[in-house]
Amino acid sequence: MEDVNEKVANLDVTNKKEKKTPKVKAPKTTGGGSSGGGGGGGKKKEVKKETGLGLSNKKDENFGDWYSEVVVSGEMIEYYDISGCYILRPWSMAIWEIMQTFFDAEIKKMKIKNCYFPVFVSSTVLQKEKDHIEGFAPEVAWVTKSGDTDLEVPIAIRPTSETVMYPYFSKWIRGHRDLPLRLNQWCNVVRWEFSNPTPFIRSREFLWQEGHTAFATKDEADQEVLEVLELYRRIYEEFLAIPVVKGKKSENEKFAGGLYTTSVEAFVPNTGRGVQGATSHCLGQNFAKMFEINFENEKGEKGMVWQNSWAYSTRTIGVMVMVHGDDKGLVLPPKVASVQVIVIPVPYKDADTQAICDACSETAEELNKAGFRAETDLRDNYSPGWKYSNWELKGVPLRIEIGPKDMAKNQVRVVRRDNGSKEDISRTNLVDHIKDLLENVQQSLFDAAKQKRDACVTVAKTWEEFTKALNEKRMILAPWCDEEEVERDVKARTKGEMGACKTLCTPFDQPELPEGTLCFASGKPAKKWTYWGRSY
């Protein structure tokens, strides 16, 4: 069979400057099993060692290639023949769905309702809010033909849906009783970016939710901004086990056309880059003015609504891979892993293989009944060692091994993915033990990530301290005068191979700022502590 990898790579139709499908050492098997919707590729004779599943790149040595390799080998992503677009395989889609289930239920409790607006937007409407369109214009994809027929006017594909939705907000909102109007949609959006597409982190199409709400008062809008931001914090910290900083974006970095932007910011120690994890914007009355979203209040007076929009995307999954993955592959936090426990038989020549396999199935079934997500790997064409590596590559939090000795002792061996520790557990109180272990793994992942992140933070009070820390790939907390011009200046002065440095956010949790503290960059009086760094 010809090499489909090459076949596919040749179909690239956009042909823009970017990294091509990385040359990765994918798991080679005669048949990679059905998990995740298909195995690797190649023939068994190509497997050099029994555990020849390791990654060829190391996270600390070659982070970019390691990342490209781990998302492909871990079966989360397949590179697609249109650059900047990626296939989300079941192994990553399941993570997205678990987060979606949580978030969707939470916003429904807040009386936010789901809807679906078209993927297309007319240019007239798209261009209605000037600052907004300036922010998105270069990345907008345009449909100009159907079949062989030219459209009379090109139609844009939504890069976000403010301008798609707000003409209808104007139509639906008349009086104070129509408020608040709180909508959300789960959908795809397209931003035709050319710089460094990276799976999950920066892609031309991605999945997200976008909430769009309108209130009678600014107070209500302000309150919702923070309520939603707290949900985003929970997705990162409670589900993905990634510490984030809640804060406010600078004027330069806020949402185009909005009043202010809050975000949760994560950090990737290996690259020393911040990642905007999710954003919750207060749009103020700017869009309301452009789209004439007015209402009559209780007293019969006319007013303009206050609006918010907020979103998180499949980027979350990429941040998770970057923060937790290691040289053996993915490391999935139990709360988002579609398989939390993989049960593997370890038969010996003289042992009763059938009995061992039965014990594996019973164990998985017992765990599934107790509400965990457990599976067995009973494939007879792989050794236990190969399977261990395979499921480590895929990041499953716990592995249970059952061999003849375990059978004799009515126990199982449990191995943790995060730290490799092994433990023999009696089968009589398996469920309680697994529950504790999964909680422990979840917490340990968060604690380890937080410790690493915290160790990357430098407080810099002078330009020298700042540039030194930046060169050391640190996340920098610095006193700042909060002037747009100064941020632009810092960006210009730090522009280099690695990309410019900018503000990540001004954390809500502000350390004390002693009177007389000066801005690290301008020397003017500092107004606040702000995080700075390079970012994705």
Add this chain to the structure above:
Amino acid sequence: MEDVNEKVANLDVTNKKEKKTPKVKAPKTTGGGSSGGGGGGGKKKEVKKETGLGLSNKKDENFGDWYSEVVVSGEMIEYYDISGCYILRPWSMAIWEIMQTFFDAEIKKMKIKNCYFPVFVSSTVLQKEKDHIEGFAPEVAWVTKSGDTDLEVPIAIRPTSETVMYPYFSKWIRGHRDLPLRLNQWCNVVRWEFSNPTPFIRSREFLWQEGHTAFATKDEADQEVLEVLELYRRIYEEFLAIPVVKGKKSENEKFAGGLYTTSVEAFVPNTGRGVQGATSHCLGQNFAKMFEINFENEKGEKGMVWQNSWAYSTRTIGVMVMVHGDDKGLVLPPKVASVQVIVIPVPYKDADTQAICDACSETAEELNKAGFRAETDLRDNYSPGWKYSNWELKGVPLRIEIGPKDMAKNQVRVVRRDNGSKEDISRTNLVDHIKDLLENVQQSLFDAAKQKRDACVTVAKTWEEFTKALNEKRMILAPWCDEEEVERDVKARTKGEMGACKTLCTPFDQPELPEGTLCFASGKPAKKWTYWGRSY
């Protein structure tokens, strides 16, 4: 405030021949309340009668306008400024989500996994299967620009994802252990049709799920086709209360590039048109050949996979509106209604309004706790009569009224949307009673729809009987020789203002076909009974 309806209509950028936003008499209110994400529009003084919410078109007199009006007034759809695209408002989106929850759980039981493939497809790949692309080419939307830059090669937006996915099936499938490969995705697709766009039924963008699976043997593929078709039947019959016919499509009507197509076919008595409700295709090995999806079997022999694809879309919701709706508005089957019971206070001047409202809230809460979807309408600026009409328009299955007399007797009045019948129920066994009533409404809707549908079926054995029945807008069951040429001929001969007649399906449930029965159209020996009719 200016008329936003007009404002929006003026933005139409495609300017193709089709029906514009219908002039409908939408509920006019000072503030339509928050239900469904926003009320109607206009000022209170425009409300001429207390119950001035009725539809201005009648279902039996002017079906097309009635339909356009009821989907807008019932707050399911908002017309969009790009023709053929529609906004799914929360009231319809909730129905979609309820069906999605059911179907997604069922296919997960079948070990089908969700994934997400890009919305874009390169023209090389799109054109790989000739019959397939011929079927879709005229409707494909092409992206040719990003920002101000022309793309080097135009990129298509998926009209369906066979060609998007199968190059990767080829990559992922090597050996028999990689089979079956069973994937599904929930997504939007685009078909830039120009003929008669109709909300839900025929739109340029719609939401659907598309399943794509590959098997080692035809038997397995055949079996899955029917398993999935049965899920589609359940969506229509158990959830939407719409009777459907399971059957096989003719060669002319099967999926472009596939081996055979099965479908569930619904019928709209008012227009005398069949509706293809959902399709489950066996693709055979045709795509496998084009995309080289080969595998090695247990004996080391090379084989080609057998593939299926299957889908249902938001069209389901349109069929439901058409079948059950009446001159008062929507009629929602309880199983898909996001509000199953609306509780309305009926205060009198001298009564304790607060106590009545409290009783309403308690009633709704009791029902919600029991697992029903109940809401109250305690708005103080509408009369009970206005609210009755409003919730009838929106199709809520049961209305509970609580007034002073009900308070005194510790009872509530329950009114059914489907038949208007009223009943007083003691509050002591409310939950059991509501449970029975909702089940009864669900069953009654199905029974009534089935009776109507059945009454529309004519058995026609001759061309004369056939044309007579067709003119009477009937669904025709006729003995057919099963020749493609004959179907094309029937199409040509029946082409008229109303559109041509074609086969709907050959029902799996075949009446006896006596030896010597002749085809109604060709006079050749008949091979099967087939349903014929005009269709959407």
